[in-house]
Amino acid sequence: MTQKLNILVVDDEVAMRESLRDWLLEDGYEVGLAEDGIHAISIAKEKQWDIILLDLKMPGMDGVETLKKLNKITPDSAVILMTAYATIENAVLAMKEGAFDYLVKPFDPNEINILITRIIEHKELVLENILLRKQLEEKSQYGEIIGISDAMQNVFDLVSRVAKTDSTVLITGESGTGKELIAQAIHGNSSRCFKPFIAVNCGALPESLLESELFGYEKGAFTGALHTKKGRFEMAHKGTLFLDEIGDISLKTQVDFLRVLQEKEFRRVGGDKLLKVDVRILAATNRDLEKAIKESKFREDLFYRLNVIAIHMPPLRERIEDIPLLAKAFVKKYCFEMNRKIAKVSPSAEKLLIDYKWPGNVRELENVIERALVIGKGTNIAADDLPFSSKDLFPGNIPKSLKMMEKMHIETILVENNWNISKTARMLDIDRQTLYNKLEKYKIRK
Amino acid sequence: MISTGRPYTINWRNIKSENNKFTLIKTLTKNIIISPIGSVEKEIIYQLANQIAMRYDFTYQIGKRIDNIEFSYHKARKQYDSKEILKYLIKLCPSDTFRFIAITDKDIFVPILQYIFGLAQIKGSCLIVSLHRLWPQFYNQPPDFDLLLLRAEKTIIHELGHTFSLTHCRNKNCVMYSSTKIEDTDAKPPFYCPTCFELIKWYLIKHFDLTLNQNA
Numbered sequence: 231m232t233q234k235l236n237i238l239v240v241d242d243e244v245a246m247r248e249s250l251r252d253w254l255l256e257d258g259y260e261v262g263l264a265e266d267g268i269h270a271i272s273i274a275k276e277k278q279w280d281i282i283l284l285d286l287k288m289p290g291m292d293g294v295e296t297l298k299k300l301n302k303i304t305p306d307s308a309v310i311l312m313t314a315y316a317t318i319e320n321a322v323l324a325m326k327e328g329a330f331d332y333l334v335k336p337f338d339p340n341e342i343n344i345l346i347t348r349i350i351e352h353k354e355l356v357l358e359n360i361l362l363r364k365q366l367e368e369k370s371q372y373g374e375i376i377g378i379s380d381a382m383q384n385v386f387d388l389v390s391r392v393a394k395t396d397s398t399v400l401i402t403g404e405s406g407t408g409k410e411l412i413a414q415a416i417h418g419n420s421s422r423c424f425k426p427f428i429a430v431n432c433g434a435l436p437e438s439l440l441e442s443e444l445f446g447y448e449k450g451a452f453t454g455a456l457h458t459k460k461g462r463f464e465m466a467h468k469g470t471l472f473l474d475e476i477g478d479i480s481l482k483t484q485v486d487f488l489r490v491l492q493e494k495e496f497r498r499v500g501g502d503k504l505l506k507v508d509v510r511i512l513a514a515t516n517r518d519l520e521k522a523i524k525e526s527k528f529r530e531d532l533f534y535r536l537n538v539i540a541i542h543m544p545p546l547r548e549r550i551e552d553i554p555l556l557a558k559a560f561v562k563k564y565c566f567e568m569n570r571k572i573a574k575v576s577p578s579a580e581k582l583l584i585d586y587k588w589p590g591n592v593r594e595l596e597n598v599i600e601r602a603l604v605i606g607k608g609t610n611i612a613a614d615d616l617p618f619s620s621k622d623l624f625p626g627n628i629p630k631s632l633k634m635m636e637k638m639h640i641e642t643i644l645v646e647n648n649w650n651i652s653k654t655a656r657m658l659d660i661d662r663q664t665l666y667n668k669l670e671k672y673k674i675r676k
Numbered sequence: 677m678i679s680t681g682r683p684y685t686i687n688w689r690n691i692k693s694e695n696n697k698f699t700l701i702k703t704l705t706k707n708i709i710i711s712p713i714g715s716v717e718k719e720i721i722y723q724l725a726n727q728i729a730m731r732y733d734f735t736y737q738i739g740k741r742i743d744n745i746e747f748s749y750h751k752a753r754k755q756y757d758s759k760e761i762l763k764y765l766i767k768l769c770p771s772d773t774f775r776f777i778a779i780t781d782k783d784i785f786v787p788i789l790q791y792i793f794g795l796a797q798i799k800g801s802c803l804i805v806s807l808h809r810l811w812p813q814f815y816n817q818p819p820d821f822d823l824l825l826l827r828a829e830k831t832i833i834h835e836l837g838h839t840f841s842l843t844h845c846r847n848k849n850c851v852m853y854s855s856t857k858i859e860d861t862d863a864k865p866p867f868y869c870p871t872c873f874e875l876i877k878w879y880l881i882k883h884f885d886l887t888l889n890q891n892a
Binding site: 243245246249250252253255256257258335336337338339340342343 | 753759785786787788789790791792798838843844854856857
């Protein structure tokens with residue numbers, strides 16, 4: 231606690247009161263004095279005290295009676311009862327009435343020090359708890375997803391309705407729009423919320439690995455399979471399995487998927503036994519699956535199995551009213567992480583953020599805000615702290631040179647794909663080596 | 677009133693920097709009086725005075741022995757009330773004294789606490805230190821005179837800190853760290869941490885226009 235702790239001493243004996251005050255002042259605490267219960271109550275009504283040291287035996291209103299009243303007026307104060315005799319009765323009485331602890335007069339100096347330290351730690355814990363609770367409450371029921379735009383409100387509406395069912399959901403949208411967050415929100419608002427949420431990035435794993443990752447394998451199924459291993463389907467039993475980048479899986483794995491979706495059963499790699507699972511499937515892709523079906527790259531029957539309910543995540547450029555809100559949330563998040571005062575986004579910077587087209591969507595916005603907070607020189611985010619300027623945003627400023635145009639386009643697609651080289655190369659319709667050559671040529675660095 | 681008896685003044689600043697006239701003038705006012713109470717051996721008083729004066733460029737005088745503190749005796753507790761002694765010291769303290777330190781071998785207390793090692797007048801001139809619980813023998817340990825002196829030195833420097841308006845420090849490597857048991861005293865060094873020392877220097881310049889050195 232950086233704030234000075236304040237302590238109210240309530241004792242009818244002047245010598246006790248004053249010697250305790252002097253002792254506490256030496257420790258740097260702010261100290262208040264009251265000679266009886268009535269005075270203590272009136273002081274506690276005026277000001278919040280962190281700790282109240284309260285004598286048990288006082289003329290008029292005694293310590294226990296005062297404690298009961300103080301508990302109502304100032305429930306957050308830690309009250310320590312002081313008594314001249316150490317008896318179990320006193321201790322029980324003090325604790326029963328809600329005292330933090332009790333001390334026998336005269337105190338062992340070490341004992342009171344330890345007790346105050348314990349109260350400080352306790353108060354810090356309580357404060358931390360309140361802050362965490364507040365943070366949790368501030369988050370919507372949709373976790374970290376933020377949006378006031380109509381497009382996002384429609385998404386929220388759909389999420390709240392599908393969450394209660396067990397239907398398979400296909401979440402589509404550009405990269406960085408928050409498809410996984412939507413999947414988590416569906417799981418979090420479903421009856422399966424206390425069971426596992428298992429996410430698999432299908433695009434990140436080669437076919438052979440994906441199969442064993444999803445379905446598990448039996449001991450000896452292949453070289454290196456030293457033990458039987460459960461797959462993600464089994465791990466997600468009773469919960470939710472989120473298959474990200476489902477559009478990237480091979481035709482063979484699509485067949486296996488189809489069986490699991492239809493029968494809710496599968497075999498581990500190298501195993502004979504059919505295993506049954508109770509899993510809700512959520513899938514996501516940034517690909518146009520209908521186009522992939524036409525090109526025979528995606529099975530139509532699997533598409534219809536997955537696309538029972540479709541949720542489309544709008545790109546950030548189509549929900550510009552959410553940009554200031556999202557920017558503010560990311561500023562808060564990173565300032566909190568960096569342990570610094572919450573920065574503000576200057577009006578000129580906010581205008582730039584709104585005008586920018588955000589090919590990398592919310593993920594790109596988050597990266598831009600984090601970068602601005604790290605490299606920015608001022609306490610707030612200025613237009614100069616952003617990696618683009620107004621010149622970059624308007625067609626009149628498109629570079630005339632074909633080379634510069636190509637460089638800009640590559641950078642845009644890289645950001646859109648979160649610097650995934652394979653995906654970027656695929657989107658640019660060039661091979662990876664050509665992309666590497668171009669990165670080298672244009673000196674494009676992450 | 678205290679008579680200084682046979683003056684025993686060592687002006688360390690005088691010896692160190694004779695040509696520094698400014699410091700010389702200022703040093704003259706940094707004179708502390710250190711007095712034994714009751715049967716405390718003079719040897720202890722001399723050694724402590726010497727040690728503290730060396731560490732902080734103070735000059736010192738050994739004050740007259742204070743014999744009677746029975747007025748502060750608490751029969752039920754069989755201890756001496758340090759607040760009462762401090763009040764008495766304030767009366768005895770000459771007005772031009774920078775700091776007045778009294779050393780007793782009696783067990784002292786403040787009403788709310790079972791015992792204390794020392795007590796100071798916050799932002800005042802007087803302080804009292806008890807050797808009673810600083811002797812290793814009190815804790816059933818073999819006699820160790822050097823350890824006693826070191827503990828007493830730390831306690832005096834700690835209480836002096838309070839007279840310079842310092843509160844307890846959270847830094848365990850600072851003499852202003854609170855000593856509620858003898859282990860605390862043994863664990864901390866006999867000097868102020870940089871922050872506390874800066875605060876003292878600031879206090880002395882503001883109130884006395886004095887400078888202070890710390891020879892750790």
